[in-house]
Amino acid sequence: MEHHSKVRKFSHSVEHNIGSLLQGDVSMGDMIRIWLDPWLSDVPLRVLFLNLILLENHKGCLTSEMFEVSDIGVVWKWEWKHSAWSGTEEADLLNLYQMLDTFQPSEWNKRILKKVNIFAWQASLNRLPTLSDLTRRNVPVDSTLSKFCSEDEETGAHLLISCRSAGQIWQNISSWCMIAQIYAFTVTDLLSAHDYYRLGRRKKEILYGIILTACWCI
Ligand SMILES: [Zn+2]
Incomplete structure (x- = not known):
């Protein structure tokens, strides 16, 4: 139950943030x-x-x-x-x-604020300050287990892809955007997922913006 309410709260925050993060044509x-x-x-x-x-x-x-x-x-x-x-x-x-x-x-997406793009870029380079990454950098943490599911180590790929909560979010976003399920094994896959849909350039750009924003919200 707790898991579901977290996901719902999260999807809500994704939708809320997309509105405020998608901006005009600012490069x-x-x-x-x-x-x-x-x-x-x-x-x-x-x-x-x-x-x-x-x-x-x-x-x-x-x-x-x-x-x-x-x-x-x-x-x-x-x-x-x-x-x-x-x-x-x-x-x-x-x-x-x-x-x-x-x-x-x-790869800069023109429609979103720079903090979201910078986050996605760091994610693609595996430079996110995840619990597992912090331990590697000798920062003391209580546990490296995922805060969402406590089932696996919190790495960038776990947090954004394989964690149950993340899976639920991609499922929600896919149905919300009325596209086939967003599917990825690695962070790089996820950040190029928009390219595999048969959509026009503008729609792809928007989908990419949505995916980046969702990553940032996670
Ligand atoms: Zn998890």
């Missing part, structure tokens, strides 16, 4: 400040790369202003104050580029 890159917002990890780049931000001419610049997508992938347009790099600066720059390698601008 993600138009909202994220590359140095100041935590978008590549939990910590903003200005904190991770103290040496580099000192060399940045436009500290408040937006992500969308900073890259172009070309045949060879994403090209970043940095404007540094100097080009004679010290050893530390060079090492930082290398680390920054390695972090930026994980960036996939095509």
Whole structure:
């Protein structure tokens, strides 16, 4: 019984949040400040790369202003104050580029707020602060078992897919959107599930937004 009421409350919160999270055509890159917002990890780049931000001419610049997508992938347009790099600066720059390698601008969904997209992105990289992940990072937790079902370890995939509560939520969303059951084995599957439906581009985008928002609510 307790399980069902949790799911009902949850589905309600998903529906409620979708309304407030689906926004007009605001591109993600138009909202994220590359140095100041935590978008590549939990910590903003200005904190991770103290040496580099000192060399940045436009500290408040937006992500969308900073890259172009070309045949060879994403090209970043940095404007540094100097080009004679010290050893530390060079090492930082290398680390920054390695972090930026994980960036996939095509996957930003334009219709949802950045926190939801950032969450989904972290989920796809297996970087969610789940109980199992916290233990791995030596953060003390009482138990790593799923808070919803207490049956299995709380990993990103369990939380978002294999947990009974999650299954119920995907079932509810599928019937609410009148589509075949959303089906996934991994977080990556889940985040590309919208692509497997025979829907128009706009509807797919909306479905993706709904799936991301539901993940974020979970
Ligand atoms: Zn569970």
